Amino acid sequence: MTLLHVTGARPNFPKAAPVIAALAAAGVRQRLVHTGQHYDDRLSEVFFRELSLPTPDLNLGVGSGSHAEQTAAVLVGLEREMLETRPELVIVYGDVNSTLAAAVAASKLQIPVAHVEAGLRSFDRSMPEEINRIVTDRLSDLLLCTSADAVAHLAREGAATESIHLVGNPMIDTLLAHRHQLDSERARRALGVPADYLVATLHRPGNVDDPESAAQLVRVVHDAGARLDVVLPLHPRGRAVLEALGIGDHPRVHVVEPLGYLDFMSLVQGSRAVITDSGGVQEETTILGVPCLTLRPNTERPVTITHGTNRLVTYDTVIPALDEALIPAEPGARPHRTPPLWDGHAGERIADVIIDWLGEQVPR
Numbered sequence: 001m002t003l004l005h006v007t008g009a010r011p012n013f014p015k016a017a018p019v020i021a022a023l024a025a026a027g028v029r030q031r032l033v034h035t036g037q038h039y040d041d042r043l044s045e046v047f048f049r050e051l052s053l054p055t056p057d058l059n060l061g062v063g064s065g066s067h068a069e070q071t072a073a074v075l076v077g078l079e080r081e082m083l084e085t086r087p088e089l090v091i092v093y094g095d096v097n098s099t100l101a102a103a104v105a106a107s108k109l110q111i112p113v114a115h116v117e118a119g120l121r122s123f124d125r126s127m128p129e130e131i132n133r134i135v136t137d138r139l140s141d142l143l144l145c146t147s148a149d150a151v152a153h154l155a156r157e158g159a160a161t162e163s164i165h166l167v168g169n170p171m172i173d174t175l176l177a178h179r180h181q182l183d184s185e186r187a188r189r190a191l192g193v194p195a196d197y198l199v200a201t202l203h204r205p206g207n208v209d210d211p212e213s214a215a216q217l218v219r220v221v222h223d224a225g226a227r228l229d230v231v232l233p234l235h236p237r238g239r240a241v242l243e244a245l246g247i248g249d250h251p252r253v254h255v256v257e258p259l260g261y262l263d264f265m266s267l268v269q270g271s272r273a274v275i276t277d278s279g280g281v282q283e284e285t286t287i288l289g290v291p292c293l294t295l296r297p298n299t300e301r302p303v304t305i306t307h308g309t310n311r312l313v314t315y316d317t318v319i320p321a322l323d324e325a326l327i328p329a330e331p332g333a334r335p336h337r338t339p340p341l342w343d344g345h346a347g348e349r350i351a352d353v354i355i356d357w358l359g360e361q362v363p364r
Contacts (some may be wrong), residue, residue, distance in 0.1 A: 001358065003028060004087035006078065008062075008098025009033035011171075011280050014045035014261065015093045017346025018054065018173035026351055033081060035074045035098040037063040046260040051174060063235075067082075067097055069127055074101035080107050088358060089114055092136060095129040095279075095300075103136040111363075114142035114354060116170060119150025120279075120300040126206070129279075133300070142357055144350050146283075147303040153326055167349040168341030175284055177346040178262065184270025187263050188231075191254055193216075197229040198322075199267050202279040203263055207295060208238025216315040218245045220295070223319045224275060225252040227326065231267055233259045273325045275318060282310045289336050291325035293318055307339040 003023065007016050016032075023030055034056035039152070047053065059265050060077035062070055074097065076256040082090070082105060090106040091114045092099045098194045100114075118137050122130050137143060142158055145151045154164050174332045188197060200221055202208065207217050224230050229252045234242065236258075248255035267282065268274060273291040274281060285292035286308025304310035327355045342350070 001029060002087045003030045003354070004082070004085065004090045005030060005032045005319035006090060006092050006098060006102035007032070008074065009094075009096040009256075009342065010047065011094065011096070011278075012052060012093040013051060014174035014280070015170045017051040017053050017090065018170045018203075019116060019350050022351035023354065024346040026355060028351075029354065031057045031079065031085060031087065033057065033058045034294075035077070036063060044265045050261045051178075060094050062098075063358045067086060071101045074098050075105050078102055078105040078326060079109070082106060082111055086362075087111060087214055089142075089354065090214065091116065092352070093174075094248040095120070095132045095136070095347070097128075097132065099131040099136050103139040104109075107139040110142040113139055114144060114357075116144045117146055117150075118143035119152075119154040120152075121153045121166070122298045122300040124298050128205070130300070131213060142353065144353065146342075148303070149302055165234060165349075165353045166341065167353060168343060168346030169283060169339070170346040171280055171283055171351060172287055172342045173347045174261075175287055176263065178265070179269075181234070181262055182266040182269050184266050187266035188270060190263075191231060191256060192265075193229050193231055193254060196265075196272055197231055197272055198224055198227075198275065199225070199271045200232045200275040201235070201278050201281055202231050202232070202242075203237045204275065204296065205237075206287075207277050210357060211241065211329045212239065214241045215245055216284075217295070218242060220275070220315055221247055222250045222252055224322060225250040227322065228252070229254060230275075231256065232270075233257065273322060275322070282308070284311050287338065287342065289298075291332050293321050293325065303339045307337045 005016055022185045032054055036059050047146055050277040062073040089112050090102055092102045093116045103113050115136050123129055139170055143154055143164045144167050151164055151166050208214050212312055231254050235254050243336045269288050277295050282292055282304040294310055295313055
């Protein structure tokens with residue numbers, strides 16, 4: 001019996017690490033495919049080193065390209081891998097193009113699929129990730145949910161009750177397991193940043209692809225820099241547009257290359273606030289207790305608002321919201337809440353669900 005994990009982009013790696021570790025501890029044989037959707041060392045290999053992920057058994061090396069190009073390349077490579085190895089179950093993570101391609105390839109070969117982080121919905125189909133989530137969930141046999149709202153979405157869409165499992169958030173497993181290694185002082189000094197600073201991560205198509213939106217984004221970052229220094233690890237997506245618009249011209253905006261997991265989380269932990277359009281950062285700031293301003297009209301992670309530190313903002317409201325976030329809170333004014341089952345044991349629960357499910361299947 002062999003299980004096949006498919007990862008492809010930076011957000012997948014901290015989700016996969018605790019699941020792979022828990023299944024390995026149970027003695028389950030596994031293969032790991034890295035599709036190479038994110039191929040830069042700072043977006044890929046550094047995560048394998050820092051998170052103790054096993055070396056991938058196969059790297060498809062699909063690289064960058066349009067959504068269709070990436071998805072097609074992953075489909076071709078994964079079909080070949082699945083025909084050769086015939087895994088008992090394919091495990092996919094999140095909502096990137098590699099996730100969708102793996103679910104489609106496995107389903108057409110009648111290989112069961114488990115989706116970690118199932119059921120998240122932004123209800124905004126202009127987001128490519130929303131399409132990936134919906135299709136992957138429809139094709140999956142095991143739907144492994146991080147939050148109760150995800151369970152409710154799947155039930156409302158008619159997913160079989162026995163396929164849905166509330167297991168918690170494996171990305172938080174990774175954060176809690178490495179929290180003792182985070183060193184905010186070292187990370188900010190390495191970048192020459194003062195003790196009070198902000199972190200920004202901005203790469204969504206809705207923010208960086210349209211020139212008008214990108215210009216507003218630059219204005220927001222510069223306005224934030226007028227208050228505190230801003231560390232901006234700049235994702236390859238949108239880099240050319242944002243740099244052409246002068247995003248790094250402000251003296252207190254520090255544009256840096258993408259950072260490894262430990263360096264980035266160290267900076268987030270020590271920051272006064274984060275401005276982001278990332279999904280995972282909304283979750284990580286919820287656990288770290290750092291104010292998070294999400295520059296998007298919606299979020300597929302509403303639990304980070306109801307149980308965390310997250311707040312949705314627009315180009316017009318982000319700076320007033322930042323000013324409010326920077327006001328020191330009264331001691332005990334807002335108790336820090338943690339979403340249910342975000343406790344560092346989601347990987348173990350996922351492994352238990354998978355092992356129980358495999359034990360119920362009739363051998364093919």
